[in-house]
Amino acid sequence: QSALTQPASVAGSPGQSITISCTGTRSDVENYNLVSWYQQHPGKAPKLIIYEGDKRPAEVSNRFSGSKSGNTASLTISGLQAEDEANYYCCSYAGSSTWVFGGGTNLAVL
Amino acid sequence: QVQLQESGPGLVKPSETVSLTCSVSGAAIRSGDNFWSWIRQPAGKGPEWIGRIYASGSTSYTPSLKSRATISLHTSKNQISLRLSSVTAADTAVYYCATVTGSSAFDPWGQGTLVIVSS
Numbered sequence: 001q002s003a004l005t006q007p008a009s010v011a012g013s014p015g016q017s018i019t020i021s022c023t024g025t026r027s028d029v030e031n032y033n034l035v036s037w038y039q040q041h042p043g044k045a046p047k048l049i050i051y052e053g054d055k056r057p058a059e060v061s062n063r064f065s066g067s068k069s070g071n072t073a074s075l076t077i078s079g080l081q082a083e084d085e086a087n088y089y090c091c092s093y094a095g096s097s098t099w100v101f102g103g104g105t106n107l108a109v110l
Numbered sequence: 111q112v113q114l115q116e117s118g119p120g121l122v123k124p125s126e127t128v129s130l131t132c133s134v135s136g137a138a139i140r141s142g143d144n145f146w147s148w149i150r151q152p153a154g155k156g157p158e159w160i161g162r163i164y165a166s167g168s169t170s171y172t173p174s175l176k177s178r179a180t181i182s183l184h185t186s187k188n189q190i191s192l193r194l195s196s197v198t199a200a201d202t203a204v205y206y207c208a209t210v211t212g213s214s215a216f217d218p219w220g221q222g223t224l225v226i227v228s229s
Contacts, residue, residue, distance in 0.1 A: 001174070032214075034214040034215075036216065052214075091215070091216070098173075104156040
């Protein structure tokens, strides 16, 4: 089981949109529609923002959206705000009751 | 609303076994279709899924830790525990417990407990 691959960092200006990719394999991302995304601010626990690839919990802003193509999932944040500056992690179910996370992407809002 | 709170010894010596506890409120750990997971995160790195336990007590673990990790339910105290044996410096991390939803996502998470392995 290898970690999912994410870019180490992305940056954007307030109001812009950014996309974070998450590349896995046929054993995880490609084979299951069970990718989730988490936002983590420094010193805090991760917070679920996307589940089942493209669904948002009720309390999460609709500026966050998810998608998938083949073995790559993506998180898009539109209308960037200063509060979006955080680390973002993807996670995929990998079969046999196991899960795998990505290495994380640091988002800077310039 | 489910709330989780981890606790542990903080500092552990190499080769020892560390025991962590996750106290659950707002749900009974043995009821319904509840799954509970342990996840760890070394400083500056992404989370690593360790394992999960179902309300029935059945478990699964990440292959790299399967031989050293044990997750258990303690129903009288509504707690979930993680024991990790033969620890090394590589096991230094913040350890989280989390609820596994029906959509195979982790929500909510506890606030985490830091484990430092050092002599």
